[in-house]
Amino acid sequence: MTLAALMGSIELGLIYGVMALGVFLSFRTLNTPDLTVDGSMVTGMASSAVMCSMGYHPVLGLLLSFVAGCLAGSVTALLNTKLKIQPLLSGILVMLGLYSINLRIMGGKSNIALTKSDTIFKNFSDLAGIPYSSLLLSMIILALITLAFYYFLKTRLGFALRATGDNEDMVRASGINSNLMRLIGLALSNGFVALAGGLLAQYQSFADVGMGVGMVVIGLASVIIGEVVFGTKTLMRRLVAVSLGAILYRTIIGFAFALGMPASDLKLVSSVIVTFALSTGIMGEKFSLVRKAGETNA
Amino acid sequence: MLRIEGITKIFGRGTVNEKIALDNITLTVNEGDFITIIGSNGAGKSTLMNCISGVCLVDAGKIFLNRADITRLPEYKRSRLIGRVFQDPLKGTAFDMTIEENLAIAYSKNKTLGLQRGLNKRDREIFREKLSALGMGLENRMKQKSKLLSGGQRQALTLFMAVISDPMLLLLDEHTAALDPGAAMKVLSLTDEFSKVPGMCTMMITHNMKAALEHGNRTLLMKDGKIVMDISGEERRQTTVEKLIAKFDIDNDRMLL
Numbered sequence: 001m002t003l004a005a006l007m008g009s010i011e012l013g014l015i016y017g018v019m020a021l022g023v024f025l026s027f028r029t030l031n032t033p034d035l036t037v038d039g040s041m042v043t044g045m046a047s048s049a050v051m052c053s054m055g056y057h058p059v060l061g062l063l064l065s066f067v068a069g070c071l072a073g074s075v076t077a078l079l080n081t082k083l084k085i086q087p088l089l090s091g092i093l094v095m096l097g098l099y100s101i102n103l104r105i106m107g108g109k110s111n112i113a114l115t116k117s118d119t120i121f122k123n124f125s126d127l128a129g130i131p132y133s134s135l136l137l138s139m140i141i142l143a144l145i146t147l148a149f150y151y152f153l154k155t156r157l158g159f160a161l162r163a164t165g166d167n168e169d170m171v172r173a174s175g176i177n178s179n180l181m182r183l184i185g186l187a188l189s190n191g192f193v194a195l196a197g198g199l200l201a202q203y204q205s206f207a208d209v210g211m212g213v214g215m216v217v218i219g220l221a222s223v224i225i226g227e228v229v230f231g232t233k234t235l236m237r238r239l240v241a242v243s244l245g246a247i248l249y250r251t252i253i254g255f256a257f258a259l260g261m262p263a264s265d266l267k268l269v270s271s272v273i274v275t276f277a278l279s280t281g282i283m284g285e286k287f288s289l290v291r292k293a294g295e296t297n298a
Numbered sequence: 299m300l301r302i303e304g305i306t307k308i309f310g311r312g313t314v315n316e317k318i319a320l321d322n323i324t325l326t327v328n329e330g331d332f333i334t335i336i337g338s339n340g341a342g343k344s345t346l347m348n349c350i351s352g353v354c355l356v357d358a359g360k361i362f363l364n365r366a367d368i369t370r371l372p373e374y375k376r377s378r379l380i381g382r383v384f385q386d387p388l389k390g391t392a393f394d395m396t397i398e399e400n401l402a403i404a405y406s407k408n409k410t411l412g413l414q415r416g417l418n419k420r421d422r423e424i425f426r427e428k429l430s431a432l433g434m435g436l437e438n439r440m441k442q443k444s445k446l447l448s449g450g451q452r453q454a455l456t457l458f459m460a461v462i463s464d465p466m467l468l469l470l471d472e473h474t475a476a477l478d479p480g481a482a483m484k485v486l487s488l489t490d491e492f493s494k495v496p497g498m499c500t501m502m503i504t505h506n507m508k509a510a511l512e513h514g515n516r517t518l519l520m521k522d523g524k525i526v527m528d529i530s531g532e533e534r535r536q537t538t539v540e541k542l543i544a545k546f547d548i549d550n551d552r553m554l555l
Contacts, residue, residue: 152413159395159403159416166392173351173390174459175378175407 001258007135009254013247014138015199016222018145020246021239022069022192023219029153030185031165035091035216039098040072040190042212044197046105049207052117059120062198068105069194072098073186080186081179095212102209111208112201119202134203141199145192146239153235161185193219214267217274222246224277249273299499300327300350300467305359307345307523319345321523322359327467332493332500332514336507341520343503347469350501352376364466378408381460383453383473390456393445397436397455400444401425404459432458432488450481454488461492468493470502474509486513507539519546 001009019041026034044065051061072094079090106112125133152158164171164181171178193215201207226245232238256269307320319342327333335343348354350361352373360369368376384390391400402417405425422440429437432454436447444452453473460468470489474482490513493500504510510517517534519527519542526546529537 154416155413156402156406156409156416157411157413159399160411162395163392163400163403166394167389169384169389170392171403172374173377173382173384174403175374176403176411177372177374 001255005254005258006251007132009250010247011135011138011203012200013250014135014142014243015196015203016218016250017142017196017243017246018199019193019196019215020219020222020226020242021145021149022189022196023216024223024239024242025149025161025189025192026073026186027220027223029162029165030182030189032087032182032186033091033216033220034073034076034186034189035088036072036076036094036098036186036190037091037193037216037219038212038214039095039102040069040194040212041197041200041215042102042207042209043068043072043098043105044194045201045207045211046102046112046197046209047194048198049112049114049201050105050107052114052119052202053112055117058118058123058202061202062120062195065198066191066195069197070187070191072194073188073190074183076190077179077183077186081182099209102212106207106209110210111206114202114205114207117205119205120199121203138199138203142243145195146243149239150236157184214270217267217270218249221270221274221277222249224274225249228277228280299329299331299364300325301362302326302350303360303362305349305356305361307342307349307354308357311357318523320349320356323523323525325518325525325528327499327501329497329499331516332490333502333516333518334510334514335501335503335518335520336505336510337518337520342523343520344471345523346520347382347471347501347503350376350467351380351382351469378463379466381463381465381468383456383460383468383470385472385475387449387452387456387476390459391444391447391452394443396441396443397429397447398422398425398440400455401429401440401459401462404462407463428458428462434484448481450477450484453477453481453485457485457488457492461495461498464495464497466498468498468500470500472503472505475505489513507542511537511539511542521546 023037026032047064047068048058048061051064052058076090076094079085079093080087085093103110121134121137124137128136130136153162160171160176161181161184164178164185168178171181222245223242224245225248226241226243227238229248230237230241230244232241253266253269257263261269302323302325304322304324305320306318306322309317309319323346337343345354349356352371356369360367362368363379392403398417402421405421425440426437429440434451434454436451436455444455447455457473474485477485486509489502493514500514502514511534516528516530518525
């Protein structure tokens with residue numbers, strides 16, 4: 001793999017890191033795998049791309065992405081808490097509905113090119129005037145968001161959110177509205193996923209309505225790989241691990257491409273990686289059971 | 299302090315499985331009361347507690363706590379006035395959070411939930427001081443995750459969390475049933491101690507008739523959704539497990555343990 005390709009993978013990984021943090025919030029903190037992500041990622045891309053192509057400031061586009069993602073996550077949470085639809089199904093329903101909404105945001109076109117529009121990456125490159133400015137900018141953004149996550153999860157509200165994923169009975173017995181916590185958690189989670197989508201659209205200078213397929217799996221892969229490789233000892237370490245996991249995942253994929261893997265196999269590889277990562281827990285248990293049984297026999 | 303007026307709870311109304319869990323129950327609990335509740339399985343003890351705490355809503359009747367009508371109040375709002383300990387030690391704490399973080403959640407029950415720091419130095423000092431009073435060494439393990447605690451330690455912690463925010467009512471649903479005898483005894487003696495907190499009343503469900511008569515100042519016996527016995531004072535002092543068995547024809551082995 002060439003240096004340029006490696007740098008490209010890391011840049012992408014940094015942006016996907018923002019998404020991975022969003023997925024972390026629903027998957028780990030709330031203990032709910034949220035499939036809304038496949039839709040809300042594109043909602044973020046569409047919102048930011050449309051704003052940029054219409055000549056608005058790219059930062060405004062990112063803010064809109066975040067808000068749109070929050071709305072999408074809120075709908076999923078409301079379906080789950082108010083209409084009592086299972087979390088997975090709520091996510092699928094919203095993800096499906098978002099496909100049409102995303103097309104509408106994009107004015108009925110399935111893709112938008114931003115080659116002639118301002119993006120934060122182009123603006124920053126002009127401003128900084130150094131090579132790899134995109135890398136630097138993505139790094140700054142990811143670092144800021146990781147810090148924000150850390151401080152947020154250490155607040156009173158953050159405690160309540162984390163406890164909701166752990167033990168909802170305890171949360172309600174502590175005078176906290178667990179449904180509201182789910183709403184806040186899923187809204188923020190999808191807000192950051194959509195923000196990542198918005199960043200991605202501006203980074204690659206285009207948005208495509210079909211790009212969300214399998215995003216949630218990529219997010220889960222990043223979370224799990226990060227946790228396994230970099231550890232979960234403290235909250236800060238865990239958050240950094242998740243971000244690094246996304247970078248590592250992108251780099252692995254980059255290497256696979258460089259070794260000649262066809263791009264069309266990407267989804268299969270992602271799904272195999274996540275299956276493997278998710279099953280390590282149960283595999284470990286089974287093997288240790290076998291070992292224990294062997295010991296008692298001997 | 300707690301007044302229950304004619305509450306009725308029916309599960310599966312209109313089906314073949316219709317079950318009257320609570321049948322027109324009226325009860326007044328005074329400040330400082332420590333009521334123990336016994337009764338065989340299905341007598342309605344847990345349903346009574348679930349109706350008081352808001353896990354389920356009653357079909358008829360009214361519940362007042364400190365003169366406020368809480369009959370229709372959602373569970374989480376009632377929880378601000380009510381401390382609870384469940385039978386399952388896993389249910390009382392957030393397992394993947396540290397002891398001090400769990401305490402912080404319980405401690406800020408009646409405070410606004412926002413972006414304030416979840417834990418500050420002063421909180422930690424307060425927790426450390428109060429935890430050391432439990433005599434379980436938990437004050438030195440505040441940064442450990444609660445999943446590392448034993449069942450007894452966890453129930454003691456949960457009990458402590460239930461009273462840390464000065465509730466008016468403490469509800470204990472067989473909170474020692476899942477513990478070994480030693481740990482159960484420890485948790486029961488902590489319960490006695492905490493029940494003396496002024497401005498609070500306590501209700502404890504137990505399957506252990508001996509414990510029911512030895513702890514607290516008043517004992518209720520429930521049967522088929524009704525309170526069939528309510529004793530306190532001299533009458534209660536004169537009562538023994540044997541007398542209860544003879545009087546109420548109790549044939550549940552588990553209650554005799």
